[in-house]
Amino acid sequence: MRRNILITGASSGLGEEMARQFAAKGHNLALTARREDRLKALQAELTAAHPNATILVHPLDVNDHAAVFETFKKTDAELPLDRIIVNAGIGKGAPLGTGRFDANLITAQTNFTAVLAQAEAALELFRPRNTGHLVFISSVAAVRGMPKSVTTYAATKAAVATLAEGLRLELLGKPIKVSTIFPGYIRSELNEHVAKTPLIVDTVPGVRAMVAAIEAEKAKAFVPSWPWVPMARILEFAPLPLLKRMI
Secondary structure (H helix, E strand, O other): OOOEEEEOOOOOHHHHHHHHHHHHOOOEEEEEEOOHHHHHHHHHHHHHHOOOOOEEEEEOOOOOHHHHHHHHHHHHHHOOOOEEEEOOOOOOOOOOOOOOHHHHHHHHHHHHHHHHHHHHHHHHHHHHHOOEEEEEEOOHHHHOOOOHHHHHHHHHHHHHHHHHHHHHHHOOOOOEEEEEEEEOOEOOOOOOOOOOOOOOEOHHHHHHHHHHHHHOOOOEEEEOHHHHHHHHHHHHHOOHHHHHHHO
């Protein structure tokens, strides 16, 4: 079934590749991000590859909360949305107490407060018609607290997962679906500076697993399932001394 999908943070990384893969599946897309030039380049690429698909782009800084509501409503008027993927996020951060509150603050604002705005805006569209699919992109880092530069990032992703679960509980048995996707270590612009490691997955196969879970409307999915389903269980129950050695 052809869907009308809005993806935030679609100008790079996982969002950009999700756009490519959803377009290849025949869906219409509305893509938002701060970098309009990259959005337009992606729009041209996808329109050329999939001429029967509608590909809309709108510049959006998700930290401009008024703009989030305005852009979601405007897009829905152009292309009635039945799936919204809350994907925009950043990976900045520093160990707490090292003088980089600025980096941790913008991470908290972008990865949680802006997510809350997107969820509000999405549900303002979905609730009146009692249908829709709201997708939150969290992270395997949400499973446990993480040290050093990842502490704030992991905390925001845990907050996103809890927000999504609360909504899923509220909407259980109703036509509005809520999914939480927990990507493992997938190559993207957030981690392009990191050397190849045994657990990192290239962007295309990693996003393919994300797209499959979203298409199946799974409530929760750790992706790719190998090694991240068993790894998430290990992370969840490992005592702190073992966890510190692992990470």
